Amino acid sequence: MSSAVAGKNYLNESSGLWSWLTTLDHKRIGVMYFITVMFFFLVGGIMALLLRLELFTSNTGVGTSFLAQLPNVIKGDANPADLYNRVMTYHGAIMVFMVIVPGIPAILGNFFLPLQIGAKDVAFPRLNLLSWYCLMAGAILAFATLFFNKIDTGWTFYTPYSIRTGTSVVMMVLAVFIMGMSSILTGLNFIVTVHKLRCPGMTMYRIPLFVWALYSTAIIQVLATPILAITLLLLTMERIFGIGIFDPKLGGDPVLFQHFFWFYSHPAVYIMILPAMGVISELMTTFTKKTISGYTAIAYSSLGIAAVSFFVWGHHLFVSGQSEIAGIVFSFLTMLVGVPTAIKMFNWLATMYRGSIEFTAPMLYALGFLFLFAIGGVTGIMLAVVPVDVHFHDTYFVVAHFHYVMVGGTLMAIMGGFYYWFPKMFGKMYHEGSAIWSWVFIFIGFNVTFFPQFILGAKGMPRRYFDYIPEFQQLNRISTMGSWLIGIGFVIGLITLVRAYKKGAIAPDNPWGGKTLEWTTSTPPPHDNFAVEPIVNAGPYEYK
Amino acid sequence: MGTQHSASHSTTTSAHGHSEHHVTPFDVYVKVAAALFALTFLTIGAHSIREHLQPFAAVIAFSIATVKAYLVVAFFMHLKYETNINRAIFVSGFLFLALLFIICTLDIYTRVSQSSVL
Amino acid sequence: MSTNRTINGVEVAMHFKDDVHQYSSNKEGIWLFMATEILMFGGLFVGYTIYHTMYPEMFAEGAKYLDWKLGFVNTLVLILSSFTMALGIYFNQKNQPKKAVLALAATLLCGAIFMVIKYFEYTHKFHLGIYPGQMLNLDLVKPEHANLGLYFGFYFCMSGLHGIHVLLGMGMITWVMIRTMRGEFHSNYYTPVEGVGIFWHIIDLIWIFLFPLLYLVG
Numbered sequence: 001m002s003s004a005v006a007g008k009n010y011l012n013e014s015s016g017l018w019s020w021l022t023t024l025d026h027k028r029i030g031v032m033y034f035i036t037v038m039f040f041f042l043v044g045g046i047m048a049l050l051l052r053l054e055l056f057t058s059n060t061g062v063g064t065s066f067l068a069q070l071p072n073v074i075k076g077d078a079n080p081a082d083l084y085n086r087v088m089t090y091h092g093a094i095m096v097f098m099v100i101v102p103g104i105p106a107i108l109g110n111f112f113l114p115l116q117i118g119a120k121d122v123a124f125p126r127l128n129l130l131s132w133y134c135l136m137a138g139a140i141l142a143f144a145t146l147f148f149n150k151i152d153t154g155w156t157f158y159t160p161y162s163i164r165t166g167t168s169v170v171m172m173v174l175a176v177f178i179m180g181m182s183s184i185l186t187g188l189n190f191i192v193t194v195h196k197l198r199c200p201g202m203t204m205y206r207i208p209l210f211v212w213a214l215y216s217t218a219i220i221q222v223l224a225t226p227i228l229a230i231t232l233l234l235l236t237m238e239r240i241f242g243i244g245i246f247d248p249k250l251g252g253d254p255v256l257f258q259h260f261f262w263f264y265s266h267p268a269v270y271i272m273i274l275p276a277m278g279v280i281s282e283l284m285t286t287f288t289k290k291t292i293s294g295y296t297a298i299a300y301s302s303l304g305i306a307a308v309s310f311f312v313w314g315h316h317l318f319v320s321g322q323s324e325i326a327g328i329v330f331s332f333l334t335m336l337v338g339v340p341t342a343i344k345m346f347n348w349l350a351t352m353y354r355g356s357i358e359f360t361a362p363m364l365y366a367l368g369f370l371f372l373f374a375i376g377g378v379t380g381i382m383l384a385v386v387p388v389d390v391h392f393h394d395t396y397f398v399v400a401h402f403h404y405v406m407v408g409g410t411l412m413a414i415m416g417g418f419y420y421w422f423p424k425m426f427g428k429m430y431h432e433g434s435a436i437w438s439w440v441f442i443f444i445g446f447n448v449t450f451f452p453q454f455i456l457g458a459k460g461m462p463r464r465y466f467d468y469i470p471e472f473q474q475l476n477r478i479s480t481m482g483s484w485l486i487g488i489g490f491v492i493g494l495i496t497l498v499r500a501y502k503k504g505a506i507a508p509d510n511p512w513g514g515k516t517l518e519w520t521t522s523t524p525p526p527h528d529n530f531a532v533e534p535i536v537n538a539g540p541y542e543y544k
Numbered sequence: 545m546g547t548q549h550s551a552s553h554s555t556t557t558s559a560h561g562h563s564e565h566h567v568t569p570f571d572v573y574v575k576v577a578a579a580l581f582a583l584t585f586l587t588i589g590a591h592s593i594r595e596h597l598q599p600f601a602a603v604i605a606f607s608i609a610t611v612k613a614y615l616v617v618a619f620f621m622h623l624k625y626e627t628n629i630n631r632a633i634f635v636s637g638f639l640f641l642a643l644l645f646i647i648c649t650l651d652i653y654t655r656v657s658q659s660s661v662l
Numbered sequence: 663m664s665t666n667r668t669i670n671g672v673e674v675a676m677h678f679k680d681d682v683h684q685y686s687s688n689k690e691g692i693w694l695f696m697a698t699e700i701l702m703f704g705g706l707f708v709g710y711t712i713y714h715t716m717y718p719e720m721f722a723e724g725a726k727y728l729d730w731k732l733g734f735v736n737t738l739v740l741i742l743s744s745f746t747m748a749l750g751i752y753f754n755q756k757n758q759p760k761k762a763v764l765a766l767a768a769t770l771l772c773g774a775i776f777m778v779i780k781y782f783e784y785t786h787k788f789h790l791g792i793y794p795g796q797m798l799n800l801d802l803v804k805p806e807h808a809n810l811g812l813y814f815g816f817y818f819c820m821s822g823l824h825g826i827h828v829l830l831g832m833g834m835i836t837w838v839m840i841r842t843m844r845g846e847f848h849s850n851y852y853t854p855v856e857g858v859g860i861f862w863h864i865i866d867l868i869w870i871f872l873f874p875l876l877y878l879v880g
Contacts, residue, residue: 114677120676121676121677123677123687124688188691188695188698191690192687192694195687196690197678222694222697223636223640223697223698224640225698226700226702227644227701227705229702230701231705237819238795241795241815242795242796242797242811243794243812243814243816243818244809244811244815245709245815245816245819247795250795250796250809250811251713251717251812253712255651256648256709259647263644310640310643311643317651322651323651323652323654324654325650326650528665528676565685565849565850567755567756568748568752570749570752573748573749573752576745577742580745581741584737584738587873587874587878594878602874605874605879606871606879609873612870613867613870613871616744616866616867616870617863620744620745620859620866621859621863626693627690629690630689630690633693633694633696633697634693634696636697637696637697637698637700637701638704640701641705641707641708644704644705644708645708645712649712649715652712652716
């Protein structure tokens with residue numbers, strides 16, 4: 001507490017832009033990720049709104065004509081279908097590689113993982129900073145493609161189209177390669193930090209569940225991302241030299257690209273959702289004032305999800321020409337994911353049972369997560385069934401499914417986590433009322449946007465097209481209107497956070513009565529996190 | 545678990561100086577290098593009589609390579625004297641590679657038998 | 663950082679207990695990174711094995727264009743370099759920086775010899791019109807091996823990525839050599855040398871498999 005008395009904390013310990021750009025403090029790096037990732041989210045979100053605007057009407061809609069009038073940046077893309085493909089590609093690539101993958105681990109993980117295990121920093125502070133610069137370099141390269149021939153392959157870069165298309169695939173692929181390095185460095189750092197830097201008494205069975213989730217995520221990041229790296233390098237070589245590995249012309253196999261790609265990208269789905277589950281565990285126990293139910297079960301189910309995630313990638317290939325036998329094997333393996341996930345869900349429900357639940361904004365986000373993620377998860381099991389998937393593949397059913405998981409799951413958890421930890425990060429309280437309003441808009445808007453897409457998909461509306469037949473008009477209208485509600489919700493959320501930062505009341509050290517270590521230090525935390533190194537002699541959530 | 549682990553480290557450190565820093569004796573390096581050179585010549589020897597070794601020529605070449613790899617990893621990279629966790633980390637790289645290989649081949653070979661790729 | 667302190671002659675960052683704690687943490691980080699290297703290269707090996715079993719005759723035909731003697735010499739050079747690299751660490755552990763610098767310089771020299779041989783191999787191939795993939799001069803090739811470019815796609819990707827790693831490794835060896843000259847390492851602190859060493863041995867390890875794969879089995 002001595003640092004708190006002196007009024008020194010990680011925010012005011014030194015000042016100037018340069019002190020931030022060269023900082024090795026995991027908290028400052030977390031804040032830098034916070035700002036940049038939120039900027040990417042804004043860009044990706046605006047693109048999502050434009051896509052929905054285009055789909056407001058069948059035939060060439062207002063969205064495209066609106067887009068086509070935007071000056072210079074997108075000049076030359078007069079064809080609305082092309083333009084739609086490009087905006088869709090950037091929406092996907094930005095949201096996946098720049099927002100959801102780095103999202104929770106790099107922002108909240110960087111900031112709170114060392115705090116939660118009583119460490120003074122992550123194991124390799126320099127690599128941590130390097131990892132931020134990698135993300136920045138990758139992002140700059142990715143945005144630079146906007147000024148060349150804008151890429152239209154979708155974020156998956158499927159061959160052979162990505163070999164043949166005349167757009168700047170190489171640049172985009174290298175950008176993703178560099179961002180992958182950022183992800184590997186973060187994962188590597190977290191694994192060593194969890195292994196080596198826990199404070200005295202903090203055994204592996206006393207680390208908070210958020211740390212367990214980040215740890216499992218880090219394992220995936222380290223073991224899966226290298227395969228993405230080599231896949232992208234091969235794709236680059238394929239485009240530059242035509243090496244033939246993924247090109248049927250030379251006897252190469254385009255489906256092998258999909259295998260390699262999804263060997264990373266399916267585990268990457270769990271890079272996106274596992275940290276979100278960790279956040280939910282924290283919120284559940286804090287806002288029910290009750291020891292979490294089934295600590296070990298939740299911890300091991302995180303590792304279980306990480307392990308299973310490597311065995312299921314083939315469910316993306318059911319209709320890609322993969323053999324039937326492989327399809328059947330993957331179908332069964334995929335359903336296994338439901339087991340550890342359900343373990344988590346039921347333990348969260350059991351935590352709430354007879355708890356004294358406080359309906360604060362973070363808790364509302366956590367409840368929203370439970371509701372939306374359940375829908376996303378169950379439709380995932382549906383899609384794991386081969387015959388069902390053959391029908392639903394490449395329809396809006398799939399779009400709705402993964403948005404329920406990615407947005408309804410991960411983004412709800414990110415928002416909940418932001419509100420939960422904002423007082424600790426910046427030392428200010430946000431306005432509860434407006435935070436709840438942002439939740440209301442996002443939650444309702446989300447369901448209005450994406451639930452109709454399940455119906456559209458089941459009726460057979462294909463995804464990735466800029467147009468649809470008139471009979472899908474009504475549901476698409478509803479969906480687009482829902483997207484406006486989500487947009488309003490996020491704007492309210494942004495305003496809430498900015499206003500809290502500028503004018504919020506001073507936050508106490510522990511506004512929520514949390515039990516994990518980050519709430520024991522002063523707010524905002526001092527440069528070396530704890531005035532006195534904490535000593536732990538009990539589990540993380542000892543509510544009586 | 546890990547905390548107790550590092551606690552035991554610090555006790556051994558105070559008792560025996562820096563037990564973490566394992567120094568391999570010089571002659572071990574010489575022996576390993578000699579073995580590696582010998583095995584390389586053996587590879588070439590086997591290659592020169594490969595007609596007589598068919599269909600095992602490839603198996604022999606890769607068995608020798610595996611032995612060489614073991615020597616490099618165990619002695620030059622000191623993995624023999626490393627902690628179990630570092631061994632597990634290194635081995636997990638190979639395990640996940642095997643996973644990628646097995647499932648890709650499972651797909652491609654069950655596919656080829658149904659209708660040839662070419 | 664101001665909060666760093668010196669324990670047993672080692673500068674220890676504030677978040678580590680002591681030098682041993684810092685050393686073992688750094689080692690774990692290095693091994694994690696090596697696992698990612700194995701996986702990245704391994705992706706190429708997986709692809710190679712799959713296509714090799716698909717087109718065995720074509721791959722055997724491709725291997726005939728390679729000179730196994732050059733690959734053999736390069737194998738010996740790399741093994742020697744691995745040996746000298748191990749000695750570079752050994753002498754640093756024994757507080758003998760002069761010998762360590764010599765060993766590292768020898769490693770660097772071996773790396774350079776390897777790259778020179780590689781350069782001649784590559785230029786010879788380009789001279790013959792052997793390029794990866796679709797750029798391969800098809801006049802050289804029998805009609806039944808029309809997709810021979812696939813083999814050379816693998817050849818150039820695998821040996822090229824390996825070569826890039828050799829160059830990176832040489833750069834890092836130069837860095838630790840300069841630091842050894844400055845006397846920054848001693849029996850309690852030689853983590854960078856050991857890390858670079860492990861990286862260099864990984865390069866050797868990959869070549870140990872690349873050599874029979876590309877030159878002998880084909």
